[in-house]
Amino acid sequence: MTNEKWKIAFYGEEDFAERMKGSVTPWLYQNVVSGTTLSLDGARLQYYYALNPERGKTITFVHGFCEFYGKYHEMMHLFYQAGYSVFFVELRGHGLSKRLVSDPDLVHVNSFNEYLDDLFAFQYQIVQPLTRGDVHILFGHSMGGCISTLFLERYPKFFDKAILSSPMLELDFRTSDWKLQALAMVSTAPNLNSRPSPGFRPFNPKPDFEHSSAASEPRYMYQFNQRLASEKYHMSGSSFGWTRAAYAAMQEAVDYAGDIRIPLLILQAESDHLVLPGGQQLVAERAKNAAIMKIPGSKHEIFNAQTEARELYWQVIFTFLETPVSALPDPE
16 A cells, blocks of 8 residues: 555555565665764664655664664665655664674663663764754664653753654563562672573574564564574573663653653554553653554554554554644544
């Protein structure tokens, strides 16, 4: 289906592979620029961008836990078609960016402040100089939603609007709060901080679509095949330090949500097995200008839902970007 208003091609399940090969892949090679920059502490960050000739609108993507650039190929192309310049940075511990541990399967940070520094450096050094005068949109998925929330609270003038997709604001640790707090305290010990947290599993080279966060199998396989092709994309679990940092970050993001002034859209997955809705609801209630909506028929990766849910998702997003928050459609 093609929406003439936004000039967006929505790829269905049956023609996804053909459309990616015929449209998205050539665009990636012809239009996307890649490079590296340094975070505030000198960590090397890999980034990608494509400047739209129409200019005037820019969107920055903040990816989720264990994610990488290749997972956002379709989404970046979609926004580019809609007239946006698109920017993507792989945060430390992910993709081709700086690793803090030698195990390619393990993601480790000491604090989410490190992620905030990565995003600030990318915006200040790369995005802003190339897009001065543009309307700037922030898009954060899952862990990136938590990072985006914190960023909006600390740096209120970088962005004009923000979209949080299944934001990690209350993570389902499958354990009671007191056990989680005990884990966070223990993980501050130097000999445990960068070691795998309980439940860590190395990268599995066998696909497992059924238990994944995606509902679109062609999209799941497109991304999984990239993981198979490079060890750099094998991220599969967290360290004790990351777990401790995530718990602290989610608490802070929810506590200071009242500091967010710009229009904010929070999108919830109906069947989310990774994050809980409570933190998302609190942020929506406390932020000054926020809307929250649940997308029926979706799993955690709403942008990898099947056709009907995915089209509603994009309808809501582009309606939000073009109209006041109060004008969002009701899917019910």
